[in-house]
Amino acid sequence: MSNIKDTKTQKGSNTYNMILRKAVDIASIEGLNGVSIGRLASELNMSKSGLFAHFGSKEQLQSKIIDIAAQIFNEEVIKPAESHQMGLHRLWSLMDNWISYLERKVFPGGCFFSTVTIEYDCKKGELHEKIGKIMSDWRNRIINELNTAKGNKQIIKDADIYKLAFEIISIGMGANWIFNYYNDKEICMQARKSILDLLNAVIIDKSIKLS
Amino acid sequence: MSNIKDTKTQKGSNTYNMILRKAVDIASIEGLNGVSIGRLASELNMSKSGLFAHFGSKEQLQSKIIDIAAQIFNEEVIKPAESHQMGLHRLWSLMDNWISYLERKVFPGGCFFSTVTIEYDCKKGELHEKIGKIMSDWRNRIINELNTAKGNKQIIKDADIYKLAFEIISIGMGANWIFNYYNDKEICMQARKSILDLLNAVIIDKSIKLS
DNA sequence: CCTACCGATCGGTAGG
DNA sequence: CCTACCGATCGGTAGG
Numbered sequence: 001m002s003n004i005k006d007t008k009t010q011k012g013s014n015t016y017n018m019i020l021r022k023a024v025d026i027a028s029i030e031g032l033n034g035v036s037i038g039r040l041a042s043e044l045n046m047s048k049s050g051l052f053a054h055f056g057s058k059e060q061l062q063s064k065i066i067d068i069a070a071q072i073f074n075e076e077v078i079k080p081a082e083s084h085q086m087g088l089h090r091l092w093s094l095m096d097n098w099i100s101y102l103e104r105k106v107f108p109g110g111c112f113f114s115t116v117t118i119e120y121d122c123k124k125g126e127l128h129e130k131i132g133k134i135m136s137d138w139r140n141r142i143i144n145e146l147n148t149a150k151g152n153k154q155i156i157k158d159a160d161i162y163k164l165a166f167e168i169i170s171i172g173m174g175a176n177w178i179f180n181y182y183n184d185k186e187i188c189m190q191a192r193k194s195i196l197d198l199l200n201a202v203i204i205d206k207s208i209k210l211s
Numbered sequence: 212m213s214n215i216k217d218t219k220t221q222k223g224s225n226t227y228n229m230i231l232r233k234a235v236d237i238a239s240i241e242g243l244n245g246v247s248i249g250r251l252a253s254e255l256n257m258s259k260s261g262l263f264a265h266f267g268s269k270e271q272l273q274s275k276i277i278d279i280a281a282q283i284f285n286e287e288v289i290k291p292a293e294s295h296q297m298g299l300h301r302l303w304s305l306m307d308n309w310i311s312y313l314e315r316k317v318f319p320g321g322c323f324f325s326t327v328t329i330e331y332d333c334k335k336g337e338l339h340e341k342i343g344k345i346m347s348d349w350r351n352r353i354i355n356e357l358n359t360a361k362g363n364k365q366i367i368k369d370a371d372i373y374k375l376a377f378e379i380i381s382i383g384m385g386a387n388w389i390f391n392y393y394n395d396k397e398i399c400m401q402a403r404k405s406i407l408d409l410l411n412a413v414i415i416d417k418s419i420k421l422s
Numbered sequence: 423c424c425t426a427c428c429g430a431t432c433g434g435t436a437g438g
Numbered sequence: 439c440c441t442a443c444c445g446a447t448c449g450g451t452a453g454g
Binding site: 226257258260261262264 | 439440441442
């Protein structure tokens with residue numbers, strides 16, 4: 001049933017994946033608009049038109065860059081958290097993985113999504129919508145774990161879940177910025193501590209150890 | 212003693228200021244690299260070379276855009292806080308003014324400095340250095356007010372000033388992002404509440420009213 | 423996957 | 439402040 005074309009000509013092709021892996025790294029530093037087809041081709045020792053043929057338009061290339069970035073984010077941050085029980089422990093695993101993904105420099109420009117969500121925050125169109133949905137999904141994932149934690153009586157029942165999720169994500173954005181801009185590695189432990197303190201302020205069972 | 216040339220040909224000229232006022236608005240949306248001399252000239256009904264002559268290079272134009280953005284930031288956020296007494300009250304005024312500067316859309320793309328500090332976080336060169344210094348100054352201003360508050364016994368003596376400053380700035384960045392991306396006006400009051408809660412957690416004299 | 427192109431736009435210059 | 443221009447690069451196409 002599986003179609004060879006699906007795995008060979010497009011998503012499975014080495015060239016196709018090599019292009020996107022290079023492109024996502026450039027985009028994490030320069031933004032999605034900073035990826036030019038000519039530069040990408042010359043860095044990969046390909047002709048411009050040969051590269052272009054894989055995508056059909058620059059916007060399609062940019063859209064695929066977002067897809068592969070989401071895939072990498074999933075592998076590096078989300079999947080490893082799934083071994084932890086839902087609620088507080090999984091939430092903490094998500095955030096700890098996220099900070100570790102900065103430290104390990106999974107993308108050379110820090111968090112790909114922090115870069116492009118600021119780049120597209122005042123723009124319109126498909127790319128804005130696509131990035132906006134990924135960021136909403138991330139925020140909802142955090143809210144969801146907080147709600148589970150509340151249901152399980154891990155955190156106090158009048159904890160403001162939306163406010164907490166906003167604060168946690170904001171600290172992530174701040175840490176990404178300081179880590180990249182000033183090459184300040186200590187900010188990562190600082191951010192972990194900030195997030196833990198926010199959670200500890202609403203934790204009921206003080207025996208829960210997250211760090 | 213004052214030189215007419217200083218106020219007429221360059222910094223005082225209407226054209227020069229008009230160019231920069233337009234350019235800073237574009238940059239707040241598109242980033243500093245998204246400002247092109249040709250587009251800027253056509254939007255202002257000028258010739259490219261006529262506009263170019265004011266600056267000498269694109270990098271000089273970008274540098275002057277940063278200067279005028281800092282000047283506007285100073286007028287809108289920093290100066291109005293100076294009527295409040297140093298320490299907690301001035302700090303709160305700074306942050307309240309900052310959020311209000313988002314709400315009033317002083318720049319159409321939200322906070323100019325949030326945009327360009329992410330744009331330049333992994334780049335090198337004069338523009339990176341210049342933006343980095345302005346952001347450090349802002350962070351140090353917050354740290355300074357917190358230290359004054361500690362000296363005045365407004366906040367507890369083992370409050371972690373650097374952590375608190377990091378958290379406050381991060382919440383600002385998060386609010387700017389959500390406000391711009393999702394056109395979510397409520398996030399501004401949410402951010403005010405988050406900052407107040409962070410401060411209230413370390414305030415000694417609970418009679419201090421900030422909001 | 424390539425060579426060879428296209429029109430548009432980029433930053434910048436010469437000369438007035 | 440302008441017209442007229444420069445080489446380089448942009449996204450994209452024709453044809454193989």
